[in-house]
Amino acid sequence: MPAALAVSTISEPAICPVAVFAVLPVATGTPGATYAAFLSSPEGPGRASGTLWVNTRGGAFSVPFTGREVTNAPYTAALDPIVFTLPEAGALDNVFVSQLDDPTPGPCRIYNTWVPGITTHMRDDLRDRLHGAIPAAPVPIAALRIDDPDAACRSGDSSAMTALAVPPRNGPIHDPGRVFVRVRLAADSSVLDARVSHSEAVMNNLAALDATRESIFITQTRACRPQSADYTFIVIFQ
Numbered sequence: 118m119p120a121a122l123a124v125s126t127i128s129e130p131a132i133c134p135v136a137v138f139a140v141l142p143v144a145t146g147t148p149g150a151t152y153a154a155f156l157s158s159p160e161g162p163g164r165a166s167g168t169l170w171v172n173t174r175g176g177a178f179s180v181p182f183t184g185r186e187v188t189n190a191p192y193t194a195a196l197d198p199i200v201f202t203l204p205e206a207g208a209l210d211n212v213f214v215s216q217l218d219d220p221t222p223g224p225c226r227i228y229n230t231w232v233p234g235i236t237t238h239m240r241d242d243l244r245d246r247l248h249g250a251i252p253a254a255p256v257p258i259a260a261l262r263i264d265d266p267d268a269a270c271r272s273g274d275s276s277a278m279t280a281l282a283v284p285p286r287n288g289p290i291h292d293p294g295r296v297f298v299r300v301r302l303a304a305d306s307s308v309l310d311a312r313v314s315h316s317e318a319v320m321n322n323l324a325a326l327d328a329t330r331e332s333i334f335i336t337q338t339r340a341c342r343p344q345s346a347d348y349t350f351i352v353i354f355q
Contacts, residue, residue, distance in 0.1 A: 130271055134158050135165050135187055136229035137212045139236055139247055143200060143255060150206040153198035153251045154180075154231070156187045156214070162194035163187050167225070169199065170215035170272065170341055171260055173207040174304075177342060178260035179215070179269075192243060196250035202257040209233060210305045210343045211335070215272045224271035227338055232306035234333040235280055270341035277302060277348040281333035285324040288354055294318035296325035296352045302336040304343045311350075318354050325352035 138157040145151045154169060165187050169180040186197030213230040217223060236244075263269050294317030301310040311329045313322045329350050337346040 130224040130226040130273060132228045133214060133217050133223075133225035134160050134228055135167070135214050135217065135225070137169065137214060137231040138192075138229075139239065139243075140209065140212050140231050141198075141236065141244075141247055141251070143251055143257075145202075145255070145257070151200065151202045151255075151257050152209070153200045153247070153255070154212055155196060155198055155247060155250075156185060157189050157192065158187045159189060161189050164219075165217060166219040167214055168216040168218075169201070169212055170263075171201070171203070171212050172210040172341075172343055173203060174210065175205060175207045177263040177266040177269075178203060179263055180258055180260050182258070184219075192246070196247060198247070198251050198255075200251065200255040200257045201260050203260050204262065208305065211338070213272070215270075215341065227272045227275040227341075230275065230335050230338065230343075232280065232333070232335050234306060238281055238333055266342055267340045272341050274340070275335075275338045277337045277346045278335050279332060279350065280306075280335050282350075283328050283331040285321065285328040285352055285354065287327070288318075288321035288324035290354075292318045292320040293354050294321075296321055296354070298325055298329045298350045298352060300329060300334060300348045300350050302334055302346050302348055304336065304345055306334055306336045306343065308334065309345070314349065321352075321354045324354075328352050
């Protein structure tokens with residue numbers, strides 16, 4: 118990977134541009150829950166070693182990985198899944214890279230967090246490629262429970278953000294303006310509630326709410342754990 122991924126271990130953790138861009142469930146027939154995580158970087162393809170931080174409804178876990186292929190959009194480079202098993206079945210809240218051991222050791226400030234909605238909206242052809250890269254008989258890495266996430270977290274906090282903004286499909290074209298939608302996000306980043314807080318195009322309010330519910334968001338993270346949050350999403354009609 119490029120030298121631009123350098124991480125400081127003295128001051129605030131640097132943003133490590135190595136992200137988890139997809140996580141897929143893997144059927145193994147064994148106890149617990151098995152998943153395959155895939156890494157990407159805007160810096161281009163390469164290899165990386167480090168640790169994933171995995172948040173579930175039942176707790177936080179770490180997953181070490183070594184010498185894994187890192188791809189980049191449009192994900193035509195080699196795919197090298199990190200297959201890991203959690204000790205018990207449970208829904209994932211989010212997954213991100215918390216530590217890089219190589220190319221440059223150091224903690225990673227949260228750069229890009231995978232949330233379930235990202236995989237839900239994945240293109241069918243990409244999903245098929247990812248499934249095809251998972252070994253038929255994988256040897257999963259056992260995820261390690263993090264007993265004290267507050268003490269273990271070195272990645273800092275991150276604010277809520279939009280992962281995928283779906284444009285409105287309907288709405289009067291003669292009523293341009295912005296519609297401000299207040300979104301309530303759950304810990305898994307799903308939309309609990311969406312309400313118009315302010316509108317410059319009231320005839321488009323319903324279309325703005327529809328676009329909001331189809332979009333993908335990432336909730337705020339505090340001490341490496343996702344929390345429910347309020348977030349303002351702006352839908353623009355031109």
